Amino acid sequence: MTKLFLFFISSFILFGKTIPIRVGETLLYKASFSGINAADASLHVKDKIKIENDSVYHVQFSAKSKGPIHYLFPINDIINLWLDSETFLPVKVQENISEGNFKTSRTIQFNRKEGYALVDNDTLDIDKNTQSLFSLFYFFRKHNIKNFKNRTITLIQNGKTIFLQLIVKENEKIIVPAGEYICSTVSPIRKDNKKFKNKAELNVMFSNDENQYPVKIRIKLKYGYLVLELDQILN
Numbered sequence: 001m002t003k004l005f006l007f008f009i010s011s012f013i014l015f016g017k018t019i020p021i022r023v024g025e026t027l028l029y030k031a032s033f034s035g036i037n038a039a040d041a042s043l044h045v046k047d048k049i050k051i052e053n054d055s056v057y058h059v060q061f062s063a064k065s066k067g068p069i070h071y072l073f074p075i076n077d078i079i080n081l082w083l084d085s086e087t088f089l090p091v092k093v094q095e096n097i098s099e100g101n102f103k104t105s106r107t108i109q110f111n112r113k114e115g116y117a118l119v120d121n122d123t124l125d126i127d128k129n130t131q132s133l134f135s136l137f138y139f140f141r142k143h144n145i146k147n148f149k150n151r152t153i154t155l156i157q158n159g160k161t162i163f164l165q166l167i168v169k170e171n172e173k174i175i176v177p178a179g180e181y182i183c184s185t186v187s188p189i190r191k192d193n194k195k196f197k198n199k200a201e202l203n204v205m206f207s208n209d210e211n212q213y214p215v216k217i218r219i220k221l222k223y224g225y226l227v228l229e230l231d232q233i234l235n
Contacts, residue, residue, distance in 0.1 A: 020141045020211045021057065023048050026234040027213065030177060031063065032227050038069040041228055043137060043214070048085065056082040056091050061134055073100045079134045088142040090135040108132055108156060119159045126161060130154045136204070141212040145184045146170065152191060164188040174205050174216050176229040181207040181215045 023045050031039035041063035048057050058080065065075040077099065082092040093108040109118045112128045131139065133155050140148075149168040154161055167187040174183045183205040201220040207213045217228040 028232040029228040030231045039065040055085040088139045093132040137214045163191040178230040
């Protein structure tokens, strides 16, 4: 739902945590814009396959506006991600984003061994832990969020590498349609002090349980707040 959707990764990878996702898992969200019911969204683990020698999860994020908002600011986003099953770092990302008058399609392929990513037809130098902002929903389900407090991470946004510092707030009680959760909230701040695209700001709240669901996503846009709240968990 917005290009701004999510953002973080650390300067090193932490292993040993139980895999929190499974093929077939679907997280359904209700989305509101400035308090108005605006869209339905979902995160779906489609399958587990091989890409060359890598075992990957194929995950799809989708968001589609509804009601009056669909006529004022139509949203129709589909993002496919292929995440390494060990690290939850992206191997490949396909973005198809349509938000109001803004439309874009992009494919990102990561070559971590050689230290670059192909963004459509352009080559971009990366470090071994760089990722797409959409993959962050799952990266933090794999790793201990507390270990990322005040760390600097890198991701690819709009065909460029950006550096973010992570602010983490712990033990916040969050109530969403799916229930009540104690969460850790992750907020990214750009190291260069520039604003995000469309002046957006982001908070993502992950449940403090073995699944670490992204329970609530709050994005400050130019004309108000876009809020996604977990509605249902399907297996």
